[in-house]
Amino acid sequence: MVASILRRSPSLLIVIALLTFALVAACGDGDDSSSAPQPSVSEQPAAEAAPQETVSTPEPPASEEEMPAAEEMAPEEQMVAEEDMSAEEDMSTQQTASEADMDDPLTLTVYSGRGESLVGPLLDQFETDTGVDVRVRYGGTAELAAAILEEGDRSPADVFFAQDAGALGALQDMGRFTVLDDEFLDRVDPVFRSASGGWVGVSGRARVVVYSTQLSAEELPASIFDLIEPEWSGRVGWAPTNGSFQAFVTAMRQVYGDAATAGWLSAMIDNGVQEYPKNTPIVQAVGDGEIDVGLVNHYYLWRFISEDPDFPAANHYTDAGEPGALVNIAGVGLLGSSTNQEAARVFVDYLLSETAQQYFATETHEYPLITGVDPNPGIPGLDTLDPPSLALTSLADLEGTLDLLREVGALP
Amino acid sequence: MLLPLIYLIIRALDADAAAWSALGDASSLRLVLRTALLALAVAGASLVLALPMAWLTVRTDLPLRRLWSVLAIVPLVVPSYVGAVAFIAAFGPRGTLQEILSPLGVDTVPQIYGFAGAFLALTLFSYPYLLLVLRAGLRGIDPALEDASRSLGMGSWRTFLRVTVPQLRVPITAGSLLVALYVVSDFGAVSLLRTDTLTRAIFIQYQTSFDRAAAAVLGLELVGLVTLILVLEWLYRRRGRFHGGGPGTPGPPRLLRLGRWRWPALAFLAAIVLVALGVPTGVLLHWLVRGLQAGEPFAGAWGAALNSAWVSAVAGLVAVVVAIPVAIVAVRKPSPLAAIVERVGYTGFALPGIVVALSLVFFGLRVVPAVYQSWVLLVFAYLVLFFPLALGGIRTSLVQIRPGIEEAARSLGGSPGRVLATITIPLLIPGLVSGFALVFLTAMKELPATLLLAPIGFDTLATEVWSASSEAFFARAAAPALILILVAALPLALLVAREHRVER
Structure with a gap:
């Protein structure tokens, strides 16, 4: 039957060839992507997700609901998940949770409204410098903000890296962000951060x-x-x-x-x-x-x-x-629903470090926002702008x- | 297929009274009218371009007609924001055209910003939808009728108008519908060329006020407009029989000799291909060369090309497989219910990509978290977005198959499955191929759903082009964009070559 179709319609051969090619590629890729980021978010110990001041604490029933999903995962992923699960049974204190983290490298999912061409090299450098395993979803700032709102408490994102303060403000108003540590906020002029501490600017334009x-x-x-x-x-x-x-x-x-x-x-x-x-x-x-x-x-x-x-x-x-000379920012906010708060803090800390600030000054021609790093010589200093x-x-x-x-x- | 609609309704329930009452405003009404007008105008102009192109490349001895077939379809993969930028670079107030004309004392060229510019650009980037469907339609027409017409003394021209075109009513309406709905959903071209449409208004709601509820209300308004367009199309195509009365399979058509008409025909095709494909390619090459000269590294983006190709191919196949039964029920057992089910599928294609993407973010994470942001969900998103493309292609071929052949096979003892596999599907091949090509090519350039739903790190050519060009890395955008055009042209070339070999 199949043979007769093929004989009568050679053009179908091409379609079939494409299908075979596609399936082969799909299977090769499927192993690491079909169980992609989401389980790692929902399956990690709820104790680790301890957002202090947000509306969004993951509820235990939700993570139970997710457990069956582990069966569908690729073997190697499953092992990791099982470790996490057994970890959850063994321990209920924050201390043991961070011990488990020492064995596995910290992982972090960033939703970046800033393009890969601009910040990709910086994020690679961050991975090398800190050992945190970073996964980045690039997209438009507004689209990613809308996606985070739709995802709600189950969002795979730990950190939102946005082009403008408007999007950060919108997510903060919807209760998506946790309050950042004063240690981070204080590095930046109050003009360039949220008054309630939900987001902080990392570079100025x-x-x-x-x-x-x-x-x-x-x-x-x-x-x-x-x-x-x-x-x-x-x-x-x-x-x-x-x-x-x-x-x-x-x-x-x-x-x-x-x-x-x-x-x-x-x-x-x-x-x-x-x-x-x-x-x-x-x-x-x-x-x-x-x-x-x-x-x-x-x-x-x-x-x-x-x-x-x-x-x-x-x-x-x-x-x-x-x-006319107003200075805007690109900045970050840490999601309250994130189960990788520690890695997220390492990331915010890094963006406000001299290394990253120097990168913004030299590579993207933006204004560094911490003291001690000067903008590119080609552009007038923030102090001369007097915005x-x-x-x-x-x-x-x-x-x-x-x-x-x-x-x-x-x-x- | 209903998911985007359900999502819009859920979101619109949150909207305040102001968002709803704004629908009645004069400005809102103008928006709807302008959107409808743009869609109709582009569909009409696309028909004027695509009908002769399809006829010339399928039915005449036009020199190099296979090459022209491919070149004329490829503009489909040029993302509209790239096409619009190229269009501005070429025909803008200080574009290449003005530069060429300035020694002649021409200081201003016709304004391309505004409705006329958007109309032109969208026509040039969406006529291939019609062309692909029309080519499949033409190949399925039984040439016996045309031969009869000619033997009765009608000229070629009158035969074409009075015999061929009426038989093409289904592909014409199906293809025009696809063009119109594509225009309704487009954002890139209308925003760059300054024409406010419903889709642009929806984007502005997301982009400026992060107001999903108000965007959903506008989205429902868009669905209303689309429903109206679908009802019109349905009323038009409801009646009629489009299959021949002769033997089941149409014989190979005799190619019409163009004679001295071949030169104007060639000029016509060349002019369209030059503007629709040559202009974007030229601008991309210019970016690439300029960037390389300034020391930008050449990035091949082959990994992204592979990703784009396989995920689009899977989407094309899934869409075709799903569309076959839907098309068969809709054509063979027409009922109001079947008609409604068939048309519901069109909402995904007409809605802005970001709305469909967000609806799948919403449902994906709640209903099937295990596949959220995996390629499975991405293929599903392409299916929701582009199902009507497959359906349109297949439907066109199906109406040309005489049900009598299937009935005869069944009466001879063939089981329904066997009849489908040995009779219906082989006869459907032109439609299957055009349906697959439509989905494949459109999925290759898809952006909003790919950005939100693809696995993290899964770059496609479209995301690479967007990511680089949105930050003004034009040289880095040019390489993947040119590869996109190449990757689209190769399978098309194979398909067209096969098509022509079968005809001999």
Whole structure:
């Protein structure tokens, strides 16, 4: 029967060949992936998961429910799981739990909204330096935040490494984060961390005006308010859906009030501001000469210059003290549902160490946030920026900003 | 297939009254209208491109028609955010086209930002859905009718319009539906080309306010729009018989001699391939060369290529296997229930990928935690997302098989299983192949579900391209993107070569 089909339809052969190839590949891969990260989360001793101040403590029934899953796991995984289970029976104290950890290397699952190209080398270095076994899921910050919310207490993630404070704030508000140790929080200026301690910034990025080098110095705007003048009509780009841009609008509202901010936003729109979905297309458009200036974070420019040394754009810092020079952060939060709290702390500690901070300064051209590490010589120091003295936490009223952006028509 | 819908309903229950009442706003209504208009316009334009392309590559002696077949289908794998960036680089206000024209004193080219630009870009990246379905449809038509028409004195042109095209009503509607729903679900192109659609509004809810409930309400609105489109399509295709009255298997069609028409035909195909495939490839090569010159290492991404290929192939096969019984019941035993079941499958394809991905995060971890974030769940996600592609391809071929052949086989004592294996499935081959190709190619470029549901460390070409380009590592994005195009072209080339050999 099969043979007759094959004889009549040679093209089926190709499909079958692909299937065979696929199955072989699938089986090879299945051994290590089908039992992937999730069991390690739910099966570890509940005693180890001791989040102090979160709504999300894993309930014992949940982990019992998970046990049968161990039967479906590959043999080697099963052994590890059994060890964990027997460990759970033997001991109920935190002390023995950490003894067990000494035998097995610590493991850690990071959800990273920052790209692999940027932070991958740093995470590899972390693995080498600390011996912690790291697994990273890369994705968009907003998408990963939504996934963590959907996953709830069963989330495989231990740590969320986000592009912007908005996403960290959203997860904190939903009770997903545990409070970080003061030891970590204190290393960073209070401006760059959550007031309630749910997240901490690990690197900073300044709001700048990226401009085409076709412009001369006199032509550059001293203030963002210059950009509503007729001479800038149709020459400016912004990204109203971008978290950093929204933080900047929130800062404007605090400094100048809602009415003035709405006035500026409307005037920008009336002046033909060009809309882009995020920062990189703005920098690209400035380089192409499509627009002359764009409101972006400072560090994207270096990416373009590293691939094209003649890239015709540069960063301009507006007047000191105005929100145009606001400094945003990329940061981390530790999930309350994590059963690898110890490894997660090692990770946060590492990100706030000199090694990692130096990496952000030299490799990603961001601002280090601990004292003692200087930013890349090519960019002006944080102290010279004199950004408006607003704590990022005080920029929490995102909803108000979104309403404003919708009201003036910057967002649908 | 219903999971995304159930998820949306669960999430929308959390929504406050404001989110619901916002649905009645004029701005919300405009959003729905614009989305519908864009979907219809792109589907219409795709038909105008794909119908002659399918006919030229299947039925005429066009020079190098196998090569053209492959080149014309490959743009399907170009992720829309890459395609849109390339499109802007080529046709933007300061793109290559403007540079070429500037010595002639042309300072502004037509605006590509906005509805028109999104319409053009989406047409160029989604017409292959129609093309694949139409090619399968054309290959299943019994040429006897056309021969009869010609022998009765009708010209080739009139035969094509009056005999061939009416017989293609099922592939035309099925393919147009796929194009329209793809447009509804697209995010990359509409966001870069500044056209607000429902999908973009849903993304903005996730991205800016992290409001899953408000996003779900918009998602349900999108489902409403899709239901409307499906009802229209159903009303249109309900009646009609599409199989020939002659012998069961269509004989090999005689290839029409193009004569001097071959030159305009070639120019037509070349122009489309140049824009839809040449432009993105050219921009990617430019990125690659520029990056290599600046000292970026060349990264091959072969591991990711293997991952993409096998997981997409498994998804394609699973989708085809599942779609066969659904198509058979829907075509052979039509009933309102079968029609509804068949159409429910379309919601996954029309919804933004992120919604489907989140629904599977939600259910995956609660119902089948053992396979959460394993390749099993990833293949299942592709099935939920792309099942209609397989169904559309298979349905097209199935309606062309005369039920009388199956009945005859049964009356001669063949068991239903044997009839299926020896009669139905062999006759279905063109549809199976096009259904498989549609799912395979679309899964290769899938991003949101892959990012959230693949095993950790399971890189595909699409995730590599996205990861590099989103951080402006364009050179590193170019290599996997070019490999994506190659990996898609190879199996297509094999399939097309086989197809043509069978015809002889």
